[in-house]
Amino acid sequence: MKTVCELNMCNGCMACVEKCHRNAITIKDDLKYYNALIDTKKCVDCGLCTKVCPRENDNDMSKPKWWYQGWADSEIREHASSGGAASAIIRAFIKHGGYVASCLFDSGKFVFEVTNEMAVARKFAGSKYVKSNPEKIYGKIQSLVKANQKVLFIGLPCQV
Ligand SMILES: Cc1cc2nc3c(=O)[nH]c(=O)nc-3n(C[C@H](O)[C@H](O)[C@H](O)COP(=O)(O)OP(=O)(O)OC[C@H]3O[C@@H](n4cnc5c(N)ncnc54)[C@H](O)[C@@H]3O)c2cc1C
Ligand code: SF4
Ligand code: SF4
Structure with missing residues (x-):
């Protein structure tokens, strides 16, 4: 089974599904874990899915620039x-x-x-x-x- 990110580490953001022009990715939801499964017959190894995956890339963990609290009417x-x-x-x-x-x-x-x-x-x-x-x-x-x-x-x- 080929997955976009490490097994059982997918957060289900769906970015890879949207990015894959070959329609090769299916998200499997086992309630406890998501996994983004790649259909190797359709995949052309373009690497776009890995490029957009937040699990496969370093995230900029910057602190919020502003922090407000409030309430509406x-x-x-x-x-x-x-x-x-x-x-x-x-x-x-x-x-x-x-x-x-x-x-x-x-x-x-x-x-x-x-x-x-x-x-x-x-x-x-x-x-x-x-x-x-x-x-x-x-x-x-x-x-x-x-x-x-x-x-x-x-x-x-x-x-x-
Ligand atoms: C899954 C989840 C977990 C949360 N955990 C905490 C927590 O641990 N501690 C904490 O302080 N607050 C948490 N919150 C936030 C909190 O429950 C309220 O959503 C927030 O305080 C509502 O503020 P509001 O009255 O301004 O929002 P509202 O004016 O009621 O608007 C809510 C907004 O959140 C969006 N939204 C709601 N559910 C989802 C969802 N499942 N996925 C994506 N967007 C969604 C709505 O579309 C809307 O834009 C969580 C919210 C969610 C959805
Ligand atoms: S490598 Fe390219 S074709 Fe293969 S699953 Fe990822 S985005 Fe789709
Ligand atoms: S981009 Fe990564 S985290 Fe998002 S659904 Fe695809 S595999 Fe999961």
């Missing part, structure tokens, strides 16, 4: 997990013309969406204490950034 907090800071920042970001990429619950799945519409962004509120699936979001963000749009990403550290 009660109307926002009612729908949020905690103080509603995320929802308030999302709202402000969209109001100023930006896009937001985050996790929502859709047809039984915890998927990622990117939007500049508040009606969609409202679905981001609240924590989903499950493995969310960011598959295909990176390419969408890349296209928006290349088109000079501002994108706010809210997700788990491995996805960031």
Whole structure:
């Protein structure tokens, strides 16, 4: 069995799946571990999957540049997990013309969406204490950034 990163070390960020133009990678979820399996019949050894894998590369573990805490008004907090800071920042970001990429619950799945519409962004509120699936979001963000749009990403550290 050939895997993108070391066995049982995959964090499920899905970056390799999105990067592989040969469609050669499948994520196997054993609940305890993720593994990114490579179909050697399809793989052409281009190395792109390893290049994007956070497990296979040194990460820049820099300290946060800023650190704030705060809370939103009660109307926002009612729908949020905690103080509603995320929802308030999302709202402000969209109001100023930006896009937001985050996790929502859709047809039984915890998927990622990117939007500049508040009606969609409202679905981001609240924590989903499950493995969310960011598959295909990176390419969408890349296209928006290349088109000079501002994108706010809210997700788990491995996805960031
Ligand atoms: C898996 C997980 C573990 C956490 N563990 C801790 C912890 O140990 N200690 C701690 O202090 N806080 C933890 N948090 C954060 C905390 O539970 C709340 O999410 C946070 O305080 C909410 O702030 P808020 O009210 O501003 O967010 P909200 O306004 O409710 O917005 C929540 C944001 O988080 C995003 N989000 C929610 N679930 C997921 C998910 N599964 N994957 C990706 N994005 C998601 C939403 O899309 C939204 O953008 C965790 C969150 C998650 C999702
Ligand atoms: S080496 Fe290239 S072709 Fe093979 S799995 Fe990785 S990205 Fe796909
Ligand atoms: S890129 Fe992400 S999903 Fe792919 S093997 Fe590495 S950690 Fe796992």
